[in-house]
Amino acid sequence: MNVMRRGLPVCVLSLFGGCYASNVVARDERAVIAARAELPWQPATPAAFDGLFESIAIEGDAAVALLRIWYFFARDGRYAGAALVDTPEGPQFQTLNGRWQIGEHGLVLDDAAAAAADAAPEHLRLRHDGGTLILKKAKSL
Secondary structure, eight states: OOOTTHHHHHHHHHHHHOOTTTTTSSSHHHHHHHHHHHHHEEEEEEEEOEEEEEEEEESSSGGGEEEEEEEEEEETTTEEEEEEEEEEEEEEEEEEEEEEEEETTTTTTTOOOOEEEETTTEEEEEEEEEEEEEEEOSOOO
């Protein structure tokens, strides 16, 4: 499957939609969700986007097809991303790279629409019209 250069940000940030009801999520997973909600989220600054991050939660419609997401943010404004996507042919990686910036409305990847961006220690939260992506800083490269 070929992906257009801006396909992943659009896929990741614009396909978010509804969430599962708490009675569908296992009790121990609800505790993890509650712990994430209690992180001290603040509006993200460029300093928060430094290094490799991996998804720990994909909420909304995109969660149906996106199995895992990784982003590497460089201090000079470059990024690379990869998503493991569940396709009819089986799981496939989709990748892209480009430029990122924090604008008035949040994180902007290339010329895609901005996603509201929050940061907590070792975490990023990206919110778009349809849902939320929570990333945790990876331990090492």
